Amino acid sequence: MDAPENAFDSSLGLLRWIGWAQRKAAEDWVRERELSFEQGFVLGYLVDSPGAIQRDIARMTRTSAASVSSLLQGLERRGLVERRTEEGDDRSKRVYTTPAGAELIAGFETAMASADEVILAPLSDDERSTLDGLLRKITAALPKPSR
Numbered sequence: 001m002d003a004p005e006n007a008f009d010s011s012l013g014l015l016r017w018i019g020w021a022q023r024k025a026a027e028d029w030v031r032e033r034e035l036s037f038e039q040g041f042v043l044g045y046l047v048d049s050p051g052a053i054q055r056d057i058a059r060m061t062r063t064s065a066a067s068v069s070s071l072l073q074g075l076e077r078r079g080l081v082e083r084r085t086e087e088g089d090d091r092s093k094r095v096y097t098t099p100a101g102a103e104l105i106a107g108f109e110t111a112m113a114s115a116d117e118v119i120l121a122p123l124s125d126d127e128r129s130t131l132d133g134l135l136r137k138i139t140a141a142l143p144k145p146s147r
Contacts (some may be wrong), residue, residue, distance in 0.1 A: 018119060025115035026108075033104050039075055042068075043097055043105045046081060051094040080104060 008017050023037075023099045030040030038061065045060055046052060052060075072095060075081040080101030083093040120128055 021119055022112070022141060025118075026112060029108060029111045030105075035104070038063075038071060038106060039080075040108070042071060042103050043075070043080060044108060046095055046097045047102050049103065050096050051084075053092065053094060057095065075101065 019078060026040070027037045030037055033040070035043070042057060042061065049056070049100065052079055054068050054072070056067055057072075058065050061068065072081060072083065076083065079098055081095055081097055083095050086092045120131075123131065
């Protein structure tokens, strides 16, 4: 479904367009690795937070425990994550990326920095600084996203 022609006529509409361009770059990058956006997101989270429990992953992805379990099963089948039972607590499993999982998503931050550079390319250094200041002013008044 195409957006209405005037969807990008407002400042916030233009910001959504920029967000769309960033997400598309991320989705294209993970798709090249035969991952869904959610799988790539979870792998990145586990690289930064090894040993997370499924409840933490569900909260971070804003999804259900059942969805996380299914997502992790797919990643396990590919050898990209492993769940380990904690000693003394057979019900609690911690999730870790395998070396193959970490290697598969290595370079994501660099790819996203390149995408950001493409998005900001039309701006001079002074314009980038002005944009940054304006966005910081706006976001200072907003609630912070939960992690």
